[in-house]
Amino acid sequence: MTLFEKLRSHDIAELRTTVEEYVEPLSGARHIHLLTDQADLAFLVAFPTVPHNSDGRAHILEHLALSGSQRYPVRNPFFSMMRRSTASFMNAMTYADRTVYPFATTDRNDFFNLLDVYLDATFFPTLDYLNFLQEGWRYTLEDGKLRYQGVVLNEMKGAFTNPLQALYNGITAQLLAGTTYAVVSGGDPLDIPALDYQALKDFHASHYHPSQALFMTAGAMPAAQVQQRIAERVLAQLPGNAPRRLPQLATVAAPRQHTIGVPAQADSASEHGVQSAWVLGESADLTALHHAHLLQAGLLGDAAAPLRKALESAGYGRPARIIGMDANARQILFHVGMEGLTREQLDDARALLQQTLEAVAQTGVPEAALQAALRDIVYQQRDTSGGRMPNILSRMLNAVPAVLRDGDAIDAFDSAAILAQLRRDIARPGFFQGLVRALLDNPARLDAHVLPDPDYFKDRAAAEEQRLATIQAGMTPAQFERIGADNRALEELQRAPADASLLPRIRPADLDRQPKALPAVPEARDGKYVFSIASNGISSARMQFDISALGEHNWPWLRLYASLRDGLGVTDMRFEQAGAWRRSQVAQFDIGVQPLLDSAGALRLSMNFYASALREDHAQIAAVLDTYVGQPRFDEQARIRFLVELMLRQRRNSLAQEGDRQAHLAASAPLSPLRAFEDASEGAAYSTFLAHLQAKMATEEGYQAVIDRLASLHESLVQCPATVLLAGSGDDAQALAALFNMAPAQDAPARHRTISGKRAALALYAPSQVNHCHIAWKAPDMQHADAPALAVAAELFQHQFLHQALRERGGAYGGSASYAEGAGTFTMQSYRDPRLAATYADFAEAVERMLDRPFTQEQLEEAIVSTIKKLDHPAAPFGAVLAAWSLHQRGIGTAARQQYRSGVLACTIDAVRQAVARWLRDASASRAASVGNLAQDMAGLEVLDLAASLGAEAQHSA
Structure with a gap:
């Protein structure tokens, strides 16, 4: 018997889901349950968190909530549960006005294990002072100088x-002044040291209460089973009610x-x-929200x-990267802007924005553009993909802000009613003009000059x-002694063995012995591979x-x-006509190299043209792919120059935030043909290539050479062996296949690529x-x-060495290890790390300690479970098709997958040590x-100034 009362239920046929809404009347706690036959079991609890300053209290509290609780007073239960x-999916996220704690699993026992841990972590955290120093901020003394340290502090520096981030913070600070959105919810590194320990505890007491909580669950189980656990673990211990917190308007x-x-x-x-x-209506108002969607789609x-x-096409500048609708706050914002301007061009840019909007308000x-936007809403409602998390959990997370802001819970999941109204809206003469006119006449507007600051x-x-x-x-000797004592106590805590025995866990014996089932790759028929999926x-067709x-x-x-191809014309259509036509035809389109x-050990490359749409748009899928494969245009000189300059400027402006990926590729490229390709085509080397390309295109002769090269490349690739993957519900893929005329499938041999070895x-x-920091071995x-x-070994390195050394003691946001069998590399890495040389010393020490440190059977089993979990990560139906195809192309069949899985399940510490000695200790590393x-x-690293390399003409083959 639970205390929750059912308010209503609603069936969503497209999702094969029933949405059930409950409330617990004594506390006001809300529960939304998605009853579905999907394999995933998902949970989240969300709290409105509305800080009034930028000291990061909501963000630091998120970290501390996962660092020990009353029932589980162990260090880092969250990270322990990741390997148990x-x-x-397991995570926690702090947004501008809420903090959310979600997880998903396919195992029922695992679900309730995690539910217990998450409920206790959020409602009854220990909020230990030493954990506050580690995760939030603390003083340290380095060579006699006072310094700041802390995980969140360094995360936010990154x-x-x-x-x-700076631009968005500046906009909201001005336009949403007086609200929680005007502060940096994650914390400004200059303000984080203003947070004291008692203020953090007070924030938890005032925000993390059942009266504020929104619970969401999904799966093939009754809501009452979860409600019973919530009642026992939380409601019985936290009585009382309080008004729900809402962000200010x-x-x-x-x-x-x-x-x-x-x-x-520097050159800015x-x-x-x-x-x-502009400030528009409330984001929980579906009419206001979708009108903003249509405004974005039309403009x-x-x-x-x-x-x-x-x-x-202005001939100067480019569209701003913050542009269009923004529903991150309680009130919708709508952004327009230009960047890449000189100071002299600012007035012209403002005039262009105003004149364009005025013209659209008239015409x-x-x-068709608005119809395509409505079709995309239908597509999103049916879409089964979820990115890095299960689709059902992704839908839950998307619904959270609307519900927390007092929106309708059913409408947050089902778009059918609003779609019917939007169809009527766009049929009314002058409807869209009215949206634009209302925007122009809206006085709730900020006009900003974005000033580049090389000294930022x-x-x-x-x-x-x-x-x-x-x-x-101004410090006294007693204060210095307190800093030393705090750091010594924290170091003692960090070096103490962590006892996770109180935490529940899944054991290797509980895991399936067989590899996760993937769609069978059928025999090709005239170059077509047809998959029937849910x-x-x-x-979809690729x-x-x-x-x-x-x-x-x-x-x-x-x-x-x-x-380039996505932004260029086709047949007799210029780029803008082609873009509008393609968008009217299909919901998703992409061109990429895999x-x-x-x-x-040979490198296989494919150029993939992908389109996806509703089943009623099969002819359009075929038409779009046929047109983009067969009838490209490379004669739009101004457009190509604009796109190349845009790519180069975006790289120049994202050097620091893309640094982790660039370093990873640079370290791995000498060891792996796959990583060598990625480094050449997206790493630091590619930035140099773009800089050279832009310089080359400054002359007519150089531009023509570039165009000729692209056209020649197209002719070469369309002569290569071609196949098409087709997937859809029931017989849909077979029907779609009939629209493609392909030559019989061919299998071209892959080429062995040499790698530098240096x-x-x-x-x-x-x-x-x-x-x-990255280090890599072959x-x-x-x-x-x-x-x-x-x-x-990668799991043992991460959980038994690197997390403690790099995150807890070193202050980095993350420290991890990875065995990428598909790339042929083993890597260790740190993320948003205040250290460099000390981190590389920790990498070296981790290898040595792996060879002689004693491990418990439990630690080994946790590493095995973590490894199998990655193998069994659920994929959306079409994602599973692509995974099966990838293995097929690599020549890895079921027997090889079974052998590998069995080897993981039977792994011993001796086998780990032998492999680490052979492949890491006795081999040279790349850094x-x-x-x-x-x-x-x-x-000992040689410096390459990325900004200088982007600005200089490179010596590259063209």
Whole structure:
């Protein structure tokens, strides 16, 4: 018997789901349950968190809630459960006005194990003082100087490397002044040290109560089973009720103007911007929300949309990256803007924005553009993909803000009613013009000058240094002793063995002995592979050209080709006409290059053209793919120059925040043909290629050479062996296949690629306050006898060494290890790390300690469970098709998968040590780091200034 009362239920046929809404009347706690036959069991609890300053209290509380609780007073129960559970997703997220704790698993016992841990963590955390020092912030003394340290502090230093973060913070601080959205919910690193321990505990007491909580669950189980556990574990111990917290509403009576400084490279004269943002209706109001969606679709939805077309064809600047509808706050914001401007172009840009909007308020947009937007809503309602998390959990997370902001819970999951109204809306003459006119007449607007600041990081670092120096100068001996005592106590805690025996766990014996089932790859019929999947009436087609035989000198050109084609014209249509036509035809479209290493170690490359739409749009899928494969245009000179410049500027503006990926590729490229391709086509080498390309295209002769190269590349790739993957519900894929005329399937041999073999020792420099450190070794694929042991070793490294050394003691946001059998590498890495040389020393020490440290049977079993969990990560139906196809292309069958899985399940510590000695200790490593400043110990790495490489013409084959 539970205390929850059922308010209503609602069937959603497209999702095969019933939404049930409950409330517990004594506390006001709400529970939304999605009754479904899907295999995933999902849970989340969400709290409105509305801080009034930027000291990061909501974010730090999220970390501390997962660091020990009353029933589970162990260190880091969250990270312990990650290796004691088969969960396909576990996390916690702090947003501007809420904190959410979600997980998903397919195992019923695991679900209730995690439910107990999550309920106790959120409602009854210990909030230990030493954990506050570790996860939030603390003082340390380094060479006699006072310093700040802390996981969240360093995480947010990394977040602040993104210019968009600074811009968005500046917009909301002005436009939503007086609300929680005007502060940095994650914490401003300059303000985080203002948070004291008692204020954090008070924040938990006032925000984490059943009266504020929203519970959501999904799965093939009665809601009462979860409610019973909530009643026993939470409601029985936390009585009382309180009004639900809602974020404040901003009041803007007249337009405001402001200058917002953002991080920029030294050469920033052409990186000014103009930005306008309006406050619209409440995001929980579905009518207001979808009207904003239509406004975005009509103005910006494709290259022919009037505002996007005006911004891209102005002859100067480019569309701002913060643009369109923004429902992150309780009130919807709508952004328009331009960036990449000189100071002299600011007035022209403002005039262009105003004149374009005024023109659209008079003429409107084609109804087809709005119809396509409505079709996309239907597509999203049926879509079974969920990215890195199960689809059902993704839907729950998307519904949370609307429900917490007092929106309708049913409407948050089912768009049918609003769709009917929107169809009537767009049929009314002048409807869209009215949306634009209302935007123009809305006085709740901010007009901002975006000012590039090359001293942004230097000034923030100087402000921190000055503050610390002032504090240190005023400290008493007793205060210094307190700092030392706190750090000694924390270090003692961090080095103490963690006893996780109180936590529930899944054991290897509980796991399935067989590999996770994947769709069988059928025999090809005239080059077509047809898959019947549970896709809710969505059909997909991917036309693939095996380009493995193309030479390595083509690698950056292949990426360029794939990146450009989406934005260029086809047949007799210019780029803007082609964009509008394609958007009217299909819901999803993509062109990309995929690298694979086959079982012989040879690199296979494919150029893939992908389209997806509702089953009633099969003819359009075929037409779009046929047109983009067969009838490209490379004659739009101004457009190609614009797109190349856009790619280059975006890379220049994202050097620091993309540093982790760049360092990973630079470290791994000398060891793996697959990573070598990725480095050449998306890493630091590709940035240099783009810089050279832009310089080459400055002359007519150079531009023509580039166009000729792209056209020649197209002719080469369409002559390569082609196949098409087709997937849909029931017989849909077979019906779609009938629309494709393909030659009989061919299997071109992959080419063995040479790798340099020369290990990297590289520091990729871009100004910031953190580093990303990577080290890599060559490793075998999954069919090698050592592969299972290396996979288990990665989990042991991460959970038994790196987490403690890099995150707990070192202050990095993350420290991990990974065995990438598909790439042939073993790596260790740190993320948003204040250290560099010390981190590489920790990597080396971890290898040595792995060889002689005693491990318990439980620790080994946790590593085995973690490894199997990654193998069994659920995939959306079409994602499972692509996974099966990838294994098929690599030549890895069921027997090889079974052998690898059995090897993991039977792995021993001796096998782990032997593999680590053979592949890591006795082999040379390759190192690369993204570094934020050059004054630190560079650990023997050679510096490459990324900004300089982007600005200089490179010596590259063209």
